[in-house]
Amino acid sequence: MRAACCHHAPAPRRSGQLIDHREDAAIVRAWTIRGGSQGEREAMALDQGLVVVGWDEVGDLSACKSIDDVGTVLEESYPDAASRTLVNWKHQLWRFLTMDIGDLVVMPRKFQQIVSIGELTGPYEYRADQPAGSRHVRTANWRVRALDRAAIKGDLRDSMGSFLTISELTRREAVQRVTALLQGGRDPGFTGGIEPPADPDALEADVANAGTRQLTARDLIALWGWSRRTSGVTEVVDQELAARDLTVEPHFNSVRLDDLVTVSSASDETGTTDESSELDASLSGQSSSGDPFKKTPADQDLGWRIGTLPFARDVTTIPIDGELGLAYSHMVESDFSQLPVVDRNGRTQGVVTWQSIARAKLTGRGNTVAEVTDRNAPTARETEELFSRIQDLRRHGFLVIVDGDHLVTGVLTASDIADQLKLRIEPFTLLEEVELRLRRTLNRFKQDDLPARTQNLLQKKGRITLGEYRYVLQEPALWSHLNWPFDQQSFLERLDVVKKFRDSVAHWDVDAPEAEREAVEATRQLLRLLQLVA
Structure with a gap:
């Protein structure tokens, strides 16, 4: 058993209340606290009116006056743990120490479709005489012991789906909604928007401070400068999240761009007896073996998913x-x-x-x-x-x-699928016909009259790319030879738009072409011109 924080003299086993770390002690906050990776602490919590966490190797934390103090004790208690894991645990235990009496607590019940909701009634205590895994406690009044999880709207349930034992429910009026669940058993929901983090560092900080961070799939990929989900974008964002020890549920590739996803820490917590890093299956209705529909980042593909x-x-x-x-x-x-x-x-x-x-x-x-x-x-x-x-x-x-x-x-x-097939397939058919008619146009010229770069491409590959047609059609003599009744500059500008669009759909894209309605229309307009002359 480790000594108290910062090598202070050990505090009494039943400690006094910590100093108030909050600017306004009247502000109620809401927290999710789990009852163990297998629900082993749930019965004790409900029977004895407690919230309980593990971290068996850590002794009394009563003397810790800062999050760094907690970090020092964790480093001594778990010398072999990864640094990211220690940072993760440090934030969780500091939340546990600094929650205020009167704050709301939610305990999702493992392997059951219910949650328990209560209020904190006492300060942090360390009970050295209790069995391992049940020594860090705070008293609580569990006013609702078995609320059907279905009463909670999806976004709030998702925010409770953190990998963490202790996380704060902060956004989308979470406190008011947990209060409504406590008082009337119904979640009023929230229909407003949600402000995204300023950048990836802010996202990481938000997760560290609260345990989770919700944002839309669109805002998530935008943190790295992207607006659509190509295969390359998906790979980059997955790698960036992994580098920051973050995970996202549901995966941002399996929902619509403007649907919410929840980012949380993915730190491996296997250094403790029961603070498992496994996603708490109690919120998904799945056993500990996991959700059969859940895809890991490595399993993700860019095929159509129902949610997109x-x-x-x-x-x-x-x-x-x-x-x-x-x-x-x-x-x-x-x-x-x-x-x-x-x-x-x-x-x-x-x-x-x-x-x-x-x-x-x-x-x-x-x-x-x-x-x-x-x-x-x-x-x-x-x-x-x-x-x-x-x-x-x-x-x-x-x-x-x-x-x-x-x-x-x-x-x-089936009608929805038919609409999507038209939306997805039509751009490819438009582009194919545009290229076909441009190839016909190219046959009107003698090869020696074409720009040198175009001749080289034809000799090497037998055909040229859509973008290469600009170099042909911008030549005054060649344009004049066609005798088309169009303004040359306007035609070339349309061709540039279509070329850019063609590049964007060269590979499968979850969000194209719906996100490119203007480009689709520009392609259609260019095709109408070509249909008159080619």
Whole structure:
């Protein structure tokens, strides 16, 4: 057992309250504190009214007056631990020491679909007479012992999904929302934007200070100067995050650009008995073996993922015990082919379709929502690869999109896929025809009349790139020879735009061409001109 911080004399086993480290002690904050990698501290916490953390090798921290003091003790206690890991633990333990009485605490329950919420009622204590893994404690009043996790909106649940034992819930009105959950069992949610960090260093600092940092996928890649997710961008950002010991959930390549992702520390905490670096599966509904839909950065590809596609996300649903007439009204008035059926917390129970209604009526049933519900309706996660679910889309015409807690988050239809196919394929067909007509134009010239660089490319490769046509068409004599009824400079400017667009779609891009609507239109306009003359 290690001595107290900074080699001060050991404090009493039940320490007094630390000095107030906060500028305004009246401000309530909210924290996530886990009950062990296997939930081994949860029962003790709830039965004895405590929040408990591990770090068995660390002794009494009562004498620590700064985060550096905590760091010194950790270095002595874990001499073989990596420096990044020690920094990670230092921040976590300092949070535990400096949380104020009256702060809110949330304990996600391991392997259960519930969380416990309470308030801190006492200062930090070190109980040397307790078993290993349960000596660092603070008293708490667990006012809600078993709140259904489905009552918490996805963004707040994600912010609780840190790798860390102790993290702060800071953004998107988290404190007010945890208070609402504590008082009424419902999360009012948050619909506003979120200010991104100024740069990668600020992101790293935010994670160090709070444990997690939420931002959009767009803002994340923008920290390194990118606006779209090409294969190269994905690799670079993954490498930059790994170099800073950061991980992101869900992966920024499996969501839409403006969807939120949560960044947290990825430090290996295996130096302790139970402060595991494994992502707490209690928030995803998965066992400790992990989420079967989860992809590590090395596994990520740039194929279509369901979450990257636009589909109906503001979904009308019907309760399983709701009025059947209301289901009919929704389907007729809004021309719905399907209507997801949910329980009181929004978890999927199936779907009502005109086919399921007809089947129920033919068997003499069909008087309640439950009776007309198709319990075998296909569901999918946003992180799944789209083409792995094409057969379900083909057979049913839709997929009900759910999150890790089986809450309905959207509906993807075959019509949505058709729209995306047009959006994705049309630019390639436009570009192909542009290049075909330009090649025809090139055949109007004698090879000796072409610019020397163009002749060399033709001799080496047999064809030239789209950008090379500018060097041909900017020659006054060659342009005059074509006798086209267009302004030369205007035509060349259009060609420059299209060439740049062609370069951007040369490789698969999760966000193109939707992010390049103006370039698509410029390509279409150039093609119209060429169709008149070539």
